[in-house]
Amino acid sequence: MRLKQILKGIEHKIIMGQPQLNISNLQYDSRKIEANDLFIAIRGFNVDGHDYIEEAVKKGAAAVIVDRELANYYPGITYIKVENTRKEMAVLAKNFFSDPLADLDLIGITGTNGKTTTAYLIYNILSKNSFKTAMFGTVKNIIAGQEIEADRTTPESLDLYRYFSQAKNAGVKYIVMEVSSHALDLYRVYQMDFSLAVFTNLSPEHLDYHKDLKNYRLAKSKLFSQLSKDASAVINLDDKNSNFMLEKSKAENYIYSLKDRSADLYCQNYKLSQNSLQYQSGGLIKRDFQLKLGGLFNIYNSLAAVLSTFLLGLEIDDIVSSLEVIEGVPGRFELIDAGQDFQLIVDYAHTPDGMENVLTAAKAITKNRLIVLFGCGGDRDRSKRPVMAKLAEDMADYVFLTNDNPRSEGEELILKEIKAGFSQSFSNYKVIADRKKAIAEAVNFAEKDDIVLILGRGHEKYQVIKDKKIELDDRKVAYQALKERSS
Known part of the structure; x- marks a missing residue:
């Protein structure tokens, strides 16, 4: 499609080049650029696409959309400036794919x-x-x-x-x-x-x-x-x-x-x-x-x-x-059954409101004790950590605190901020930072007719620690722990 057609309905300024250029594809990831593609430089949370224009040009980009002035413009490339590249990318895509x-x-x-x-x-x-x-x-x-x-x-x-x-x-x-x-x-x-x-x-x-x-x-x-x-x-x-x-x-x-x-x-x-x-x-x-x-x-x-x-x-x-x-949704109040005499449920609840909903639902059907295992994600809203601890204290009979997805935060700080929500007299909890070990201990702690809730990650298959993604599926870990308990 010609660049002029892709730019239809967008307020823009041609800085260099000409709009009659034929464009093969649109990309905002410089690593995916091929010959005659249009590169859209968008600003992300951690990186700015404007910093990867050189890489895009070397890979064959014929045109570049930007929303700020550049220190260097490569000859032979068409440059278009818009007010907000992320906003206009939706319109560019709509035009390119013919709505x-x-x-x-x-x-x-x-x-x-x-x-x-x-x-x-x-x-x-x-x-x-x-x-x-x-x-x-x-x-x-x-x-x-x-x-x-x-x-x-x-x-x-x-x-x-x-x-x-x-x-x-x-x-x-x-x-x-x-x-x-x-x-x-x-x-x-x-x-x-x-x-x-x-x-x-x-x-x-x-x-x-x-x-x-x-x-x-x-x-x-x-x-x-x-x-x-x-x-x-x-x-x-x-x-x-x-x-x-x-x-x-x-x-x-x-x-x-x-x-x-x-x-x-x-x-x-x-x-x-x-x-x-x-x-x-x-x-x-x-x-x-x-x-x-x-x-x-x-x-x-x-x-x-x-x-x-x-x-x-x-x-x-x-x-x-x-x-x-219709069967249940993966990782949403999902029952893990290995023939045990108690219930084990994995759920994605990772907010105070979501946690309260799941705890309320589980409490209504609990015949013995309600045991909850949870943590809080790193690099996310820290104010919810003590709130979730208070909910666990008020609604569960025993609590296991562990890692969720720490990301770039230190696990000790996250766990400390969660624990700050417990009352001074509350002692029915245990901290086990390693999530696999925590799940295994919660499983072994359970008695007949208990309900064990494993909260926070639901369907997720990887745990994010620092800059690494580690394979970890709560459902698989829980099932394995149940099998080992019964063997």
């Missing part, structure tokens, strides 16, 4: 907790009703049944448009996508046309980046303020931030609730067990539901999924039958 979303229905889910499960439920309901569907999120990316490894909740805009183009070519009808606050703040979904958007809930998270809850909430709301009037917004009325999202929304709003019978969809007469739930719904849909998922929070997730797919035009009988056969 594949014009032929697709994009469904976005945002919130602190529940994004993954809600997306998973919507994806499976659509797929089980013979719609070719794609999903992008924390656990995995899938295009028409083909899995693609996920390394962040919401990919960069250029990667997304590449995926959208693949999805269109594969005959996909619906794309279900988790939308993180980082993605909204960093223009990863800028100007994308969502057919439907879901708000699950909001509690303190990523404050290391957003600085305060007000900024975090504002970032989340951007998904709804960019909706068109023809789109639908599905919002959790029971969250105290729901009115803010409703006010920001430019779409037709629908609400769901576990408490308020004025909602478009609400729940009544629910019944929970350790790995299933039942409830009746009221409002737009009056039916009985039964799911192979545990926890009160999964009623909320299923209400969001039911209302969303109903608004997309699916028959309620098809929605109900699809939900009945």
Whole structure:
């Protein structure tokens, strides 16, 4: 495609070269540049793409997009300056891939907790009703049944448009996508046309980046303020931030609730067990539901999924039958069973709100003791560490503190800041920094009818310590510990 076509709709200035250039591909990673590619220099958390222009040129870049003046311009290369390369990358990608979303229905889910499960439920309901569907999120990316490894909740805009183009070519009808606050703040979904958007809930998270809850909430709301009037917004009325999202929304709003019978969809007469739930719904849909998922929070997730797919035009009988056969989400209240006489559950909960939800769900079905193992990630919001300790003290019978993903922080500091949340009289805990050893000890500590909760990492397969990624899957480690205990 000619550079001039790629730049359509973008306010820009040609610093050097000419816009009639033919461009083979777009890249923001200089390592992937090939002959006649356009290199987009974006600023990341740790590196600035402007520092890699020389590498991109040597690899064959024909043109470069920048948002600051450079000390050196290489001859024979076309340079274009824009106000914000990260923001404009979404438009560049949209142009280059000929706006594949014009032929697709994009469904976005945002919130602190529940994004993954809600997306998973919507994806499976659509797929089980013979719609070719794609999903992008924390656990995995899938295009028409083909899995693609996920390394962040919401990919960069250029990667997304590449995926959208693949999805269109594969005959996909619906794309279900988790939308993180980082993605909204960093223009990863800028100007994308969502057919439907879901708000699950909001509690303190990523404050290391957003600085305060007000900024975090504002970032989340951007998904709804960019909706068109023809789109639908599905919002959790029971969250105290729901009115803010409703006010920001430019779409037709629908609400769901576990408490308020004025909602478009609400729940009544629910019944929970350790790995299933039942409830009746009221409002737009009056039916009985039964799911192979545990926890009160999964009623909320299923209400969001039911209302969303109903608004997309699916028959309620098809929605109900699809939900009945959907298995649990990887790393979300996932039972690890090796024939032991107690329950072991692995969950991704890594925020105070998420932790409280899981502890509450487990406590409701615990016959003996509730044992929790957790840590807190390094280089992330430090204020949540003592809060999570207090929750563990108040709700569990015994606590194992260990490493989560320390990243560049020292593990001793993280564990010290977590322990600061315990009361001086609390002694029912043990600190074992090595996560594998901690899981093994928690397993061996358990007695008949206990519940052991391993929290924080869920589906993750690697632990990040300093600059290294170490293979570590809590589910595999727990299963191995259970097998060794029984042998």
